[in-house]
Every structure is written in C-alpha cells, then in structure tokens.
Amino acid sequence: AARTFADVVAIDPANSRGNGLLEMLRAHPAGAGERLAALRAAAGRPDATLADWRALAFALAREEQDEEAADLLRGVIDRAPDDADAHLALAHLHLRSDAAPRAVPHLHHVLALRPDDHRTRVVLAWLHAAGTDLGLRDPVLAVELARTACNRTQFADARCVDALAGALAAAGDLPYAIETAERALRTAEASEPGLAVWIRRRLDLYRRGGRLGD
Numbered sequence: 001a002a003r004t005f006a007d008v009v010a011i012d013p014a015n016s017r018g019n020g021l022l023e024m025l026r027a028h029p030a031g032a033g034e035r036l037a038a039l040r041a042a043a044g045r046p047d048a049t050l051a052d053w054r055a056l057a058f059a060l061a062r063e064e065q066d067e068e069a070a071d072l073l074r075g076v077i078d079r080a081p082d083d084a085d086a087h088l089a090l091a092h093l094h095l096r097s098d099a100a101p102r103a104v105p106h107l108h109h110v111l112a113l114r115p116d117d118h119r120t121r122v123v124l125a126w127l128h129a130a131g132t133d134l135g136l137r138d139p140v141l142a143v144e145l146a147r148t149a150c151n152r153t154q155f156a157d158a159r160c161v162d163a164l165a166g167a168l169a170a171a172g173d174l175p176y177a178i179e180t181a182e183r184a185l186r187t188a189e190a191s192e193p194g195l196a197v198w199i200r201r202r203l204d205l206y207r208r209g210g211r212l213g214d
Helices: 002-011 016-027 032-043 050-062 066-079 084-096 100-113 118-130 139-152 158-170 174-191 193-207
Strands: none
Touching: 032 050, 050 066, 050 084, 066 084, 084 100, 100 118, 118 139, 118 158, 139 158, 158 174, 158 193, 174 193
C-alpha cells in the first residue's frame, strides 16, 4: 500500500490524499491495528498519559477510524500545544480527507517546532504552489519554503529541488523552473530513478508553459 501511495505522490506531489495516506502508512506499519484493543485499554485508564492517547490515535488512523483519531489528537494538542507529532498526525488526517486548508496550519506549526523537517516543508511548498484549493495558492510562499529546503540540504535532495521547480513554475518563472527541474532530474537519475520518471514529465510540462494545478 505504501508503494501505491508513493506512486501517487510522485505523479502529483500536491495530491492531498496521497500525501496523507503515505505518511500514515510510513509512520505506522502493518500490525499496528492488532494492538488496537490493548491501546484502547491503556488510553481509557484513569492514569492514562498523553502518550497513551497519541498511540491510540495513531493506531485508529492506521485503521482509518479518522474521526475518533482526530478527536484524540485534538485532545493531545489542547493539553500539549507544542506536540509536533500530534500536529503532524492531525494534519495528515485532514490531508487524506481532502481538507488541506485545515491541515496547513498544523503543518506550519510543525515547521516552527522542527525547522529541519524537510519532508513537511516540501509538502507545504507543493500545497501552496499547486494545491487545488485556490485559497491555499501562494506561489511566493511556496518558493520560499522550497528554497529553504534546498538550501538546508545543499540542493542534494531531488525532492526538495523538484518542489522548488514546481513553485517557480507556479510563480510564473518558467525559465528558472525548467533549469531547476533539470537539476532535480540529474540528481534523481543518480539516486531515485523512479522519481526521475515523474520529474521528467513535470519538466516537459514546464517546457510547454504549463504548471501543476492548472
């Protein structure tokens, strides 16, 4: 399943459901659902901790019992506003229900707490560059997010450079978007050939004057 959603995200990096499900599957491998009864018992004890609630929320999310998981995560955040894991999990629940506007504030909060979380920064860059919700479109912010990710990884991470190319295209700077996508492609061809296939397709789109999300 994780491979399937990885393909979705490679094809369309701004795909809310693909990003959300991929993150949940990576964070909570198969087998987590088998512990659900024990986790419910632990979270229901009078001396239950926020860690117990969080663990149950993650297991519920893995079983796609999203409403109950989201309620638990909101409870964790109410009591621990800077719990980055809870914010990240709640954001991805919103993403996989195609509620990106509700996810974005949580993702920005995660970045404030974890400035080196390049995966979250790249997801945000794509959402602001190419998200289908026009209220989220902010190409200038997308470029800033993606450029920061690139700078912090010395432009060595093809996914970060790919996101910068997409953001530049969204901002209307197609020549630089093409140059940046070519750089992302060279990096991906050496390390992630599967990703390179999709970067090449996006590069072709930019060369035709297009951009993701149009």
